[in-house]
Amino acid sequence: MRTSASTSMSMGQALNAALRDAMREDERVLVFGEDVGPLGGVFRVTDGLTREFGEERCFDTPLAESGIVGLAVGMAMGGFRPVVEMQFDAFAYPAFEQIVSHVAKTRNRTRGLLSLPMVIRIPFAGGIGGVEHHCDSSEAYYAHTPGLKVVTPATVEDAYWLLRDAIADPDPVIFMEPKRLYWSKSSFTPGERRAPGFGRAVVRRAGSDATLVAYGPGVPVALQAAEAAAAEGRSLEVVDLRTIVPFDDESVMASVRRTGRCVVIQEAQGFAGVGAEIAARVQERCFHSLAAPVLRVTGFDIPYPPPKLEHSHLPDVDRVLDTVDRLQFDDRPDVLHLRREEAAS
């Protein structure tokens, strides 16, 4: 697949292109995991890499996730840049000790003398009718772990550039790929970069009445909700975080100070999730700009449902709109509105 000319490609293809281009540019980049070789991964994200780069640079490991991550740690110590795939979110859990106690801590442990430039790719979240263990939203486990950068693309272009950035980053990156967006298509040109780097959120849609903060699989939901709200004459701004760690306080707070209202969208179960962090930060920093509490739209605090019931669990446009309706909009000029205008001016 050529990656220079502008083509319409799916997020899966963009990720594949990012891996291929990174491997072409840097000999040290290696790809390994379960079924990433001849099969090209169960989502085909590593399709063709073994054929182009050979067994030494893209290979299947024995079936053991702690082993995959531990092997990557050793290879990164040895000067390589491993990009490993966890086949599904719940199958990264066997590697949790390696991730939390080594991947996240080695640079700090050695005062920066040993760094671990490596990427752990994790297809995550649901919406694809997957059976148990194939649809977990596990981003909070990593975001809560100091020493890990946590990234999740919502667009085809971000999929390409954020993965390139993750591979080039001097630190370990947990790269969360929203499964259900693998097949989302858009045309883009790897050659021309427009996407900003780590730590920079993007306003996907401008609005003035309230801010929807989302990431990964939540972004398309937020955009649809904003579209529907516009029809009802309500103007919603949509902020796509792109990187959960580092977090872009500046962009998020700037938007909320403008709109005075905020809804956070997260597919994961709500309790102590990333959305809780966002809500806590926003009210800490924008309290006097807020006309209403920061509300969260999340999955329920339940194990991921079986395929036939996932639609009841997943945050959808209606749940977002219902929540926006609870943001205490009213016409009476109220002190909070005034404060908000002061803050804005």
Place this chain on the structure above:
Amino acid sequence: MRTSASTSMSMGQALNAALRDAMREDERVLVFGEDVGPLGGVFRVTDGLTREFGEERCFDTPLAESGIVGLAVGMAMGGFRPVVEMQFDAFAYPAFEQIVSHVAKTRNRTRGLLSLPMVIRIPFAGGIGGVEHHCDSSEAYYAHTPGLKVVTPATVEDAYWLLRDAIADPDPVIFMEPKRLYWSKSSFTPGERRAPGFGRAVVRRAGSDATLVAYGPGVPVALQAAEAAAAEGRSLEVVDLRTIVPFDDESVMASVRRTGRCVVIQEAQGFAGVGAEIAARVQERCFHSLAAPVLRVTGFDIPYPPPKLEHSHLPDVDRVLDTVDRLQFDDRPDVLHLRREEAAS
């Protein structure tokens, strides 16, 4: 050790008494883990259990945490009530897959036909000068996982009763023991129960100017801060959560609505921690009672420091008081105060 008469005992001894009493009352209760047998555990919490109940009911396992938890899952399926010990917080990570994918989900998976009444005891958090991997605050990983109850005592009495409740509970409980409180002493009588059950927070100190919400190792810090604040004429209420899951919204919100201000204390790194959840909930539910944003006092977003530097990381009385000072107290009657009084009346 007699456990009926009122005696002064340490938290470690209270936990030991709870295990002993539970094993005496219920044949199905088993204790196993690393060094819990003849040695009595590295913190001596299982001291004497093998002597009294024999190898069959309190025994050392081979050194493998996933094995310990997986064995407990099988035994619980088989009608027993295992109470297992993870030697230190970071050494529970190898069991993460067993905990998240099985311990937390088996009841739900089987529509309630298979329940797993088991307790995973985890000595957690720092303040004891422990080297790396011995001082992690890992409660958020479990609190974010649906299907797990997460409990952490702050008093000797709670240590006894919450552990008894955890063992009697029909569901799996992650029982987090604040290491540095193992040696804290107070006199209490196992016979007479005063402590409430799961899901009930307790006001450890009444106050009117602001609410400090804490749990486990944060509670003594909160109480000391309240004491110091009182000297400066500021009245702080201290709420001890006791159980993080289930969460006592009622007690926490009632207190914050009364005081109009809230500071959440958590030793763990702040980002996406339990404190974020508490702050998010409080502002969602008490927005119009709040005179100031809900602020958090937490550890930094760094790997736990080496012994000589932990004091710089740990939330202490000064950090709490500094934060309380940022709660925008002033004398000018302001709309928010008025609103608060309305809400209160």
Place this chain on the structure above:
Amino acid sequence: MSRHQVADGLLPEPVPVRFVAEDGSAAGPPTGDQAGDQGGHRAEHRAGYRAPADDLLVDAYRRMVLGRRFDRQATALTKQGRLAVYPSSRGQEACQIAGVLALRADDWLFPTYRDCVALVARGLDPVEVLTLLRGDWHCGYDPAAVRVAPQCTPLATQTIHAVGMAEALRRRGEDAVAMAFIGDGGTSEGDFHEALNYAAVLRSPVVFFVQNNKYAISVPLARQSAAPALAYKGVGYGVRSEQVDGNDLVAVLSVLTEAVRHAREGGGPFLVEAHTYRIESHTNADDATRYRDAEEVARWEAADPLARLETYLRGRGLLDAAGVEAAHEAAEEYAARVRDRMNAEPETDPFELFDHVFAAPTPQLREQRALLAAELSAPEE
């Protein structure tokens, strides 16, 4: 003392135990190269493992016919969209059937997603077995009632559960055993190692049954292990081990029966590796042509376990054309019932999502249930 005596009683046979040749003849010449010493080899294993009773073999044949038909039916249901996904065990029926026939009703089975045929062979309701794959719930049967754990997806995690159950049974004074099924790929996971070690140290009445079907999705055995055979993994734990021709039902049942006896009578754990082959793709969603050639598949189809058992039973006069036909008729009826019942759209209740998280819902779950109720009662825009 020779370097080998120490491991005696632990090491498996040098070639897989076999009772029926690939052409279905009794005690035929085993796989290629070591034909020379098969006489002695046969005698050796013949001594250790007794052939199952004839009527049991005929019963096994009927269940194999039924199991294969069920498997075909399940695959068909995926094409009709009645199942979200189905992992076929076609070609592994000797293992699937022998695995359950070696167990008593009071023994516990710890199966994987691959083992639906074993479950129906144990007599579980096929529709309850397919609940997971149909997607209406995570497990459709009552594990305690049938003594079968939920089919396990996180690889190898069930092996240590089996040890825990075996310990529970032993402590309760039951002489029942636990048997864990696992695949060749699963043996690479840390939990498999911890389970073998725990079982050996605790001397638990548990049997580990490895269905080595040569692939973990696309990854061939050679990339999974460099051991002489997976059965050799028992040695390092002090666990008695054996390897068997997994397409020879007589041999698999014979060895598993001995393994279960060994465990039941207090001999401790037993590891059995069965050499078999996954004829279909990993699941209907997989495309095996991407990683293996038709010629290899054809070779294994020639060693089809069902054909081998049929020829063997006929050769021994235990089965005739009528018996074969009867078995197939019964299987057709069974499959038809399954198809009809699966065509009925199952009832699902979204509120059940909140019912089983805990014995009693937390206040938070009650709130969330109310939120969903409001959403569902809201007029559709």
Place this chain on the structure above:
Amino acid sequence: MSRHQVADGLLPEPVPVRFVAEDGSAAGPPTGDQAGDQGGHRAEHRAGYRAPADDLLVDAYRRMVLGRRFDRQATALTKQGRLAVYPSSRGQEACQIAGVLALRADDWLFPTYRDCVALVARGLDPVEVLTLLRGDWHCGYDPAAVRVAPQCTPLATQTIHAVGMAEALRRRGEDAVAMAFIGDGGTSEGDFHEALNYAAVLRSPVVFFVQNNKYAISVPLARQSAAPALAYKGVGYGVRSEQVDGNDLVAVLSVLTEAVRHAREGGGPFLVEAHTYRIESHTNADDATRYRDAEEVARWEAADPLARLETYLRGRGLLDAAGVEAAHEAAEEYAARVRDRMNAEPETDPFELFDHVFAAPTPQLREQRALLAAELSAPEE
């Protein structure tokens, strides 16, 4: 083909390889029961393993004397509160010294918290080695400069790192190897299993060196494993394995040298189990009298590796009283320097807590650093 031939070349010796008897005499009668066939046994292993050069043995002796003295000094520093904790390796010096002498400077070592003596024997700055235990940082030396990974606390996790490093070295075309130290208890962790399997499948140039000191804190070997010996764990992975008398430096060095050669020359991984004993408690914080009796300890002190080597070298005329005295004097000087340097209170900078989390601090970390700065500059109440 016999059931054993398959495992030939993988199975270890039936009794630990030994060159020096417990009384220090050459090739003396090995441990008890199998005295009968020791002649043959000795010949067998003598064939496989060559005794190290005399001058290397004398060098090893000096390092053992120094290592033991360092260990005693470190324990003393805990009593003075200069170290937060110290895990002594007293009694394991033959393993500690042979482990590093078998390696070249360009080979990588993956040690545990137990292996401080090995690190000073490799020539690392003793104060940098003690940084972790003094509690001023998590690792005091530059791993890449000395090719020694940070001492690992999460058990067995370092074994798979060693495989990764071995693969990195191989891919970079270096003929260096990686050696992972691990304890008997650590072999029960899943990561040990995954590391052995990865190394075997990838044919990585890595040596796994198990110091079986009979205890995992309070848990004796019998509760850790039911294997004939831990060395047998290699068989199930196709990894060549050996067991050796861990208190016989000549034997340990001989076998590890062969293991390193095997790995370096492309033979793949090699597993060595050394039978030794932890004379002290697990750490100064532990009380071993709670779980083992003095008589057992005394038995092992009688097999002291240092005394054995000294007697052996003297018996062979390679060492005399003057040489012994010189070694002890050097060790005293070394220990004195360590003591003096450790008495100086180390500089610690709280702001460094934010410097190494990432290559560049995040905005959040910069904020938190500022918060700490404000706290520290605030006037003490």
